[in-house]
Amino acid sequence: MATVSFRNVNKVYPDGFHAVHDLNLEVKEGEFLVLVGPSGCGKSTTLRMLAGLEEISSGEIAIEDRVVNAIEPGDRDIAMVFQNYALYPHMSVRENLAFGLKMRRTPKQEIAERTAEVASTLGIESLLDRRPRELSGGQRQRVALGRAIVRQPKVFLFDEPLSNLDAKLRVQMRAEIASLHHRLKTTMVYVTHDQVEAMTLGERIVIMNHGRIQQAAAPLELYRRP
Ligand code: ADP
Numbered sequence: 306m307a308t309v310s311f312r313n314v315n316k317v318y319p320d321g322f323h324a325v326h327d328l329n330l331e332v333k334e335g336e337f338l339v340l341v342g343p344s345g346c347g348k349s350t351t352l353r354m355l356a357g358l359e360e361i362s363s364g365e366i367a368i369e370d371r372v373v374n375a376i377e378p379g380d381r382d383i384a385m386v387f388q389n390y391a392l393y394p395h396m397s398v399r400e401n402l403a404f405g406l407k408m409r410r411t412p413k414q415e416i417a418e419r420t421a422e423v424a425s426t427l428g429i430e431s432l433l434d435r436r437p438r439e440l441s442g443g444q445r446q447r448v449a450l451g452r453a454i455v456r457q458p459k460v461f462l463f464d465e466p467l468s469n470l471d472a473k474l475r476v477q478m479r480a481e482i483a484s485l486h487h488r489l490k491t492t493m494v495y496v497t498h499d500q501v502e503a504m505t506l507g508e509r510i511v512i513m514n515h516g517r518i519q520q521a522a523a524p525l526e527l528y529r530r531p
C-alpha cells in the first residue's frame with residue numbers, strides 16, 4: 306500500500322513556468338524516499354504541493370487513499386522540516402514544541418508528556434526554556450525536528466533540512482534522521498541536492514531533472530549503473 310501517491314501531477318506557476326511535468330510517484334508505507342536533483346529541478350515544488358503549501362495545477366495527490374488537493378495543510382497529517390528551521394522566535398523551545406498540539410486542543414497533560422519525550426529523544430531537555438535566537442544552528446534544527454515529531458504525523462517531509470549546517474553537524478544530524486526513521490518507521494520524503502546525503506539516507510532515490518523524474522531506484526542499483 307502506498308502512503309503517498311502523485312498521479313499526473315503538474316505545477317505551472319502563475320508566470321507560466323512549468324516546474325513539474327506529469328509526475329507519477331508512489332511512496333510506500335514506511336519508506337524513506339529521497340528526491341534528489343540539481344537546484345531548480347522541481348524538488349521543493351513537489352514537496353510543497355504534497356504539504357499543501359503550493360497549489361496543484363493538475364493531477365492528484367493522495368495520502369493514504371485520500372485525495373488531498375483541496376485539504377488544508379493542517380489537516381493532511383504531515384509534518385515538514387525546513388532548511389531555515391521556521392521556529393517561532395518569540396516562543397521558548399517548549400512552546401515551539403507544544404504549539405501545534407495546543408492548536409489541536411490536545412490535553413495539557415498529554416502535551417507535557419509528548420514534549421518531554423521528544424526533548425529527551427533529541428537531547429534538548431536543557432534548552433526547553435530558551436528562545437530560538439539563544440540556540441546554535443544545530444540546536445535549532447533539532448528543535449525543528451522535535452516540532453515535527455511531536456505531532457506524530459503519518460508522513461514526514463524534509464526540505465534540504467541540513468543545508469545550513471556545517472559539515473560535521475550535517476553528518477551527525479544525518480545519522481539522527483536515519484535513526485529516527487529506524488525507530489518510528491514512518492513514511493519520509495526527503496529533498497536534497499546533495500548526492501551523498503541521498504545515497505546515505507534513501508531506501509529509494511528519485512532523481513529529478515527539469516521537472517521530471519529521470520530515474521528511480523535503490524541506492525545500490527544507481528551506484529552500479531554507468
Ligand atoms: P528545487 O527545489 O529543485 O531547487 P524548485 O521546486 O524550488 O526547485 O523550483 C523549480 C523551478 O520553479 C525553478 O526553476 C524555480 O525558479 C521555479 N519557481 C519556483 N517558485 C516559483 C514561483 N513562485 N514562480 C515562478 N517560478 C518558480
Ligand code: ADP
Nearest residue numbers: 378379383384385386404405406408409452453
Ligand atoms: P499546526 O501545527 O496546528 O498545523 P502551526 O501554526 O504550527 O499549526 O502551523 C500553521 C500552518 O503551517 C498550518 O497550516 C500547518 O499545517 C503548517 N505547518 C506548521 N508547521 C508545520 C510542519 N512542521 N509541517 C507541516 N506543516 C506545518
